[in-house]
Amino acid sequence: MSKGPWLDDDEQKAWRSYLLMHRTLETHLERHLQREFGLSKSDFEILVNLSESETGRMRAFELGKATQWEKSRMSHHLSRMEKRGLIRKEACDARYPEIVITDEGLAAIKACAPAHAARVRKFFVDVFGPDRMAVLGEVSDEIVETIEKHRHADCPPEVSG
């Protein structure tokens, strides 16, 4: 029974190919963003969310839901981004500051987004092709759902006696 939960050779191979692919792609995209535009993947993610919102302003909480980041990571990163002038915190509500994208931040995201998208297309979307890409999208959603379901089973949000 050495096969129990283990992966067989084909599975192992596909899984490792996948891991290598993701790392290679991620590294490539990140280096590009960093070297050409001085933005990290994290910066990019925040700026995309802010720039896609109606008003260019969101609460950290909303950004957290959108990005799935931990709140402390969010707080640290927003502080750093503020120091670099990409965003600004405005104390409208005397409790929950609003995160506002600055002109500089907007300029940065507008400058790098097309090039970034082009790379995603060239190295990912186009290699998959539309059909397989659609399948990947579906499977991805299934996996997320599976994991979420499992996590709720492990630690249910609210349990009553």
Added chain:
Amino acid sequence: MSKGPWLDDDEQKAWRSYLLMHRTLETHLERHLQREFGLSKSDFEILVNLSESETGRMRAFELGKATQWEKSRMSHHLSRMEKRGLIRKEACDARYPEIVITDEGLAAIKACAPAHAARVRKFFVDVFGPDRMAVLGEVSDEIVETIEKHRHADCPPEVSG
């Protein structure tokens, strides 16, 4: 021409599903390793490579090729792992120390590997199913190849007239 290099809605959706899937899966697997076995993804990667080698000993350089890490990351991480007793550096060659997996390291990887593989199976391999998994493996290799080709075009390792 607003569509130029941009992703259209379907592409965008699939790409973002993919990103969310990867992050969710990675987070889940890493938390599991960390909480149940006290190993990070990086620890795991090093220990897998060492334990799969014939002798349980490799040079940092080889580990670097296997993992695709930067040499400084490797050096830092190996130092930390040595401090924790998972590996040992032996100065056989008076210049390039060999990295040896300790009994403790071997015990750790043997303890966590089945559970880890089971999770990979449950949340990734089984959701894909064998056919789509095979396709993913192929596409992954293609993507890696595409990126490698592009990088060599950018900065060729050796060019002669």
Added chain:
DNA sequence: CTCCTCGGGTTGATGTGTCAACTCTCCACA
């Protein structure tokens, strides 16, 4: 033999992610 260069490996500074503990305001309830 001497000098140079090359490449594996190390180091330190800095930016980033995570955990746990904390603050602060609002609100429910007594």
Added chain:
DNA sequence: TGTGGAGAGTTGACACATCAACCCGAGGAG
């Protein structure tokens, strides 16, 4: 009125990744 809880956000300590600079021993050219 005040007391306690809940939730958003912050902070500090620590682990980790990256970059650039450095160390050092081998191998080649003079």
